[in-house]
Amino acid sequence: MAIQWAGLSPELLIQLDRDREQPLRSQLEAAIRSAIREGRLAAGERLPSSRELARDLGVSRGLVQECYGQLLSEGYLDSRVGSATRVAGGAVPTPASTGPARTGPARTGPARTGPASTGPAMVPAAPAVRKATGPPLIADFKSGVPDLASFPRGDWAWATQQACRTTASADFDYGNPRGSDSLRQVLAGYLRRVRASAAAPGDLIICTGYAQGLALVLRVLASHGIRTVAFEDPGYGSDDISATVRAAGVSAVHVPVDGKGLDVAALAASGARAVVATPAHQSPTGVVLTPERRHALVDWARRGDGFLIEDDYDSEFRYDREPVGMVQGLAPDRVFAIGTVSKALAPALRIGWVLAPPAFTGAVAQEKEIADRGTPVLDQLALALLLESGRYDRHLRRMRTIYAARRAALVDALAGHAPRARLTGLAAGFHGVLHLPGPAGEQDVVDAARHRSVGLYPMRSYRSSSSPAPPQLVLGFGNVSEHAVRAGIAAVADLLA
Numbered sequence: 409m410a411i412q413w414a415g416l417s418p419e420l421l422i423q424l425d426r427d428r429e430q431p432l433r434s435q436l437e438a439a440i441r442s443a444i445r446e447g448r449l450a451a452g453e454r455l456p457s458s459r460e461l462a463r464d465l466g467v468s469r470g471l472v473q474e475c476y477g478q479l480l481s482e483g484y485l486d487s488r489v490g491s492a493t494r495v496a497g498g499a500v501p502t503p504a505s506t507g508p509a510r511t512g513p514a515r516t517g518p519a520r521t522g523p524a525s526t527g528p529a530m531v532p533a534a535p536a537v538r539k540a541t542g543p544p545l546i547a548d549f550k551s552g553v554p555d556l557a558s559f560p561r562g563d564w565a566w567a568t569q570q571a572c573r574t575t576a577s578a579d580f581d582y583g584n585p586r587g588s589d590s591l592r593q594v595l596a597g598y599l600r601r602v603r604a605s606a607a608a609p610g611d612l613i614i615c616t617g618y619a620q621g622l623a624l625v626l627r628v629l630a631s632h633g634i635r636t637v638a639f640e641d642p643g644y645g646s647d648d649i650s651a652t653v654r655a656a657g658v659s660a661v662h663v664p665v666d667g668k669g670l671d672v673a674a675l676a677a678s679g680a681r682a683v684v685a686t687p688a689h690q691s692p693t694g695v696v697l698t699p700e701r702r703h704a705l706v707d708w709a710r711r712g713d714g715f716l717i718e719d720d721y722d723s724e725f726r727y728d729r730e731p732v733g734m735v736q737g738l739a740p741d742r743v744f745a746i747g748t749v750s751k752a753l754a755p756a757l758r759i760g761w762v763l764a765p766p767a768f769t770g771a772v773a774q775e776k777e778i779a780d781r782g783t784p785v786l787d788q789l790a791l792a793l794l795l796e797s798g799r800y801d802r803h804l805r806r807m808r809t810i811y812a813a814r815r816a817a818l819v820d821a822l823a824g825h826a827p828r829a830r831l832t833g834l835a836a837g838f839h840g841v842l843h844l845p846g847p848a849g850e851q852d853v854v855d856a857a858r859h860r861s862v863g864l865y866p867m868r869s870y871r872s873s874s875s876p877a878p879p880q881l882v883l884g885f886g887n888v889s890e891h892a893v894r895a896g897i898a899a900v901a902d903l904l905a
């Protein structure tokens with residue numbers, strides 16, 4: 409039996425037992441975690457350098473570095489370039505799979521529960537959460553933002569670490585600009601399984617989100633002779649998107665959306681040979697494109713040598729309707745499907761993909777190579793591991809429950825406080841449209857709500873023209889807690905009635 413002890417500070421001992429089955433690295437991590445939890449290591453306290461600790465324990469320096477890296481990503485430790493590794497200020501370990509409640513540094517933020525994790529236990533407190541001291545009274549109903557506090561930090565830390573450890577040295581060279589083979593393989597399977605797409609790994613190009621995917625596809629279509637591209641009205645079209653359209657050298661026309669989705673007859677009359685659309689959950693109206701319209705759209709593309717650019721951004725989150733697959737599955741030769749992890753995981757990751765018609769994959773890959781030589785490989789491998797291990801699916805299941813509860817809170821709060829205001833478009837995703845019943849204009853309501861610290865957003869900013877339209881608000885509830893949904897709606901109830 410060879411137990412080794414090393415002093416980190418006069419009153420702290422680390423025990424490594426080489427006869428136990430538990431790997432040394434996980435013993436070391438567990439020991440430091442419990443030292444922090446039990447208060448034996450206080451916030452701000454300096455840890456030995458990895459070299460010192462490795463020497464004291466008789467283990468490799470790499471093992472200690474990996475252990476520190478893990479605890480850094482879990483939020484237990486803090487490290488700045490050029491200075492020592494320290495216990496994070498207000499480190500807030502939350503209960504996870506390592507087990508029992510413990511004593512330790514006081515929790516400084518509201519309690520949060522982490523994802524049930526089969527990987528290492530870790531749900532660090534985000535600095536933003538720590539600041540909150542009482543029940544939040546501010547609600548920001550901005551659409552398109554997922555629950556940022558629910559990002560699966562533990563799973564992502566596990567996956568990046570695994571990827572880093574297992575990647576062959578040769579893979580640190582410039583890679584295939586189309587993306588990592590293993591991600592494309594596992595993603596194609598996922599898209600076939602979950603999104604009913606006709607995805608083959610060879611038709612996927614990994615990119616840095618929808619924004620880049622759209623830029624690549626528009627450039628490819630422009631060099632194929634397509635000069636006019638249609639966009640949904642109302643539709644998702646931030647200033648960035650308009651700049652992307654201009655930079656690709658194409659011009660935009662707008663095609664109306666009605667209760668059945670994109671108006672395909674109006675599209676045919678527009679003269680555009682490509683259209684950007686959100687069939688599974690129209691952004692922002694929330695309408696699902698009807699089966700007849702899906703077929704009409706495919707017919708339009710086939711008859712006129714046209715193309716659909718399918719923005720499949722949030723349809724994994726569906727509630728009270730059958731899942732709707734991608735149009736891409738009906739016409740893989742006519743559809744560029746663009747996906748993103750911005751809603752499913754977080755916008756900060758900047759990972760997305762283009763599923764291109766086989767005849768265009770080479771051209772999209774070439775544009776990707778010109779743009780940036782390829783998406784960061786370790787991130788791609790981490791995503792592949794999340795998908796492969798089932799952690800991605802598990803996260804989606806967990807988020808569906810959270811969003812469903814927020815959606816129910818929104819419906820309830822509106823029914824209680826503003827029963828005349830109709831809420832539509834809630835079949836999927838995490839935003840809906842509120843139809844204002846009163847005479848007040850969208851902007852007046854938005855401005856008055858601002859004064860009460862509630863963020864509301866007008867439909868006007870999604871419309872292409874300023875011609876008169878019934879007043880509506882687009883209400884996002886992805887990043888608003890149930891409590892904040894209720895408090896926010898109560899605070900502006902009279903404005904919505």
Ligand SMILES: Cc1ncc(COP(=O)(O)O)c(C=O)c1O
Nearest residue numbers: 552617618619644691721748750
């Ligand atoms: C309709 C729609 N598509 C795509 C995106 C995501 O874009 P990206 O992958 O560039 O983050 C958003 C983000 O808000 C969106 O609302």
